[in-house]
Amino acid sequence: MYDRLKGFRDFYPEEMTARRVVIDTLEDAAARYGFREIATPALERTEMYADKSGDGIVEELYAFKDQGGREVSLTPELTPTVARMVVAKQQALSKPIKWVSTRPFWRFEQVQQGRFREFYQTNIDSFGSAEPTADAEILAVAAAALTDLGLTGEDFEFRVSHRDILGGLLRSFDADVDSRDAIRAVDKRAKIERAEYLGLLSDAGLSYDQAESFDDLVTTGDLDEIAAFGGAEVESAVANLRAVLDAAADFGAREYCTVSLSTARGLDYYTGVVFECFDSTGDVSRSVFGGGRYDDLIESFGGQPTPAVGVALGTAPLSLLCQRAGVWPDEALATDYYVLTVGDTRGVASRIARDLRAAGNVVEVDVSDRSFGAQMGYADGINAETVVIVGERDLENGEVTVKDMDSGDQTTVPVESFPGDAASPTYDDIT
Numbered sequence: 479m480y481d482r483l484k485g486f487r488d489f490y491p492e493e494m495t496a497r498r499v500v501i502d503t504l505e506d507a508a509a510r511y512g513f514r515e516i517a518t519p520a521l522e523r524t525e526m527y528a529d530k531s532g533d534g535i536v537e538e539l540y541a542f543k544d545q546g547g548r549e550v551s552l553t554p555e556l557t558p559t560v561a562r563m564v565v566a567k568q569q570a571l572s573k574p575i576k577w578v579s580t581r582p583f584w585r586f587e588q589v590q591q592g593r594f595r596e597f598y599q600t601n602i603d604s605f606g607s608a609e610p611t612a613d614a615e616i617l618a619v620a621a622a623a624l625t626d627l628g629l630t631g632e633d634f635e636f637r638v639s640h641r642d643i644l645g646g647l648l649r650s651f652d653a654d655v656d657s658r659d660a661i662r663a664v665d666k667r668a669k670i671e672r673a674e675y676l677g678l679l680s681d682a683g684l685s686y687d688q689a690e691s692f693d694d695l696v697t698t699g700d701l702d703e704i705a706a707f708g709g710a711e712v713e714s715a716v717a718n719l720r721a722v723l724d725a726a727a728d729f730g731a732r733e734y735c736t737v738s739l740s741t742a743r744g745l746d747y748y749t750g751v752v753f754e755c756f757d758s759t760g761d762v763s764r765s766v767f768g769g770g771r772y773d774d775l776i777e778s779f780g781g782q783p784t785p786a787v788g789v790a791l792g793t794a795p796l797s798l799l800c801q802r803a804g805v806w807p808d809e810a811l812a813t814d815y816y817v818l819t820v821g822d823t824r825g826v827a828s829r830i831a832r833d834l835r836a837a838g839n840v841v842e843v844d845v846s847d848r849s850f851g852a853q854m855g856y857a858d859g860i861n862a863e864t865v866v867i868v869g870e871r872d873l874e875n876g877e878v879t880v881k882d883m884d885s886g887d888q889t890t891v892p893v894e895s896f897p898g899d900a901a902s903p904t905y906d907d908i909t
Contacts, residue, residue, distance in 0.1 A: 512576055537586070557790075601791075616788060749773045812863075818857065875890075887905055
């Protein structure tokens, strides 16, 4: 008996039924906004991640040397891969480039609620527009996906911030501040004690008093006060944030957005507006998903300067929110028809099954030579809505029996006219 690896999961058919509904819903929302599906490899060169995030990132990867002697890693995120793809065909691609994909990723990290070592994300990215409307469109797609799942503004909020506001505020203090470390500290603010948080800001170069002043500015969220304090750089970032929120209103997503400057996003490649989705009730304590603008990444991969913005919706944390709100899809099998055979009736039963499948129905037939009772038990186990009984005696009379599994009611119908012109005839249709 082999045990499953820690941080990896099995999904049985009932669970996959719900997951498929969620994934299809996310992808359908993106498709309505013109995002086109792509597929990407499971392996990339390890140096791509080390160059972007430093050699320390390798410890968090499933990294190894392949048979060709290349240092490779299972992909831990999609953004570097899509950046590589954009650079490869940048001149030929129409702008904006709008892509969506759902696939697994791998990180060797601590397993916790909603976080696994193998995880699935739907990534939605837009390249080629620096306009606030591009940021707003990403917010709108994310909001549409959540509301399509049955969530409402009572269930979630987008906490929206701007990296240049944080960076500009830090640079406005009379101190030699490591902005990268300070912003990373802001990203940890909600997860650690205040004294530790202020200590991290001090380690980044602020005095203790400056750290407190900076935190006061960030937490008040008064954009006018912040713009006045931070000078021209911060004024420009505040104006951009407001423009994004105005565009989000036009896209129908402003109601889900809250300005939260303590939302920083930990990854260094973010450059402008960033946001995270949270459970409005606080029952799901961690971020459900996040995204933002990363205008410098394509150029850092050797391409032409190309603005970019995106979001990654993880299935596991999203499931926590949907379950809390009571909108996670049913984890149950669904079968339209089970065609049951009694005696030597396979030919007729197969014809009926083919006709029903041709109309788009989910249809099963017996492939195990089971008894009548065993077949009925199986039909019940797969939640068959209708059982079509093809028996030798009924066929002698030119009939088959149609049984409604919920009520137990059944009737006969001429075999030559079933299923006929109706795509999905049921007991109620026949009677």
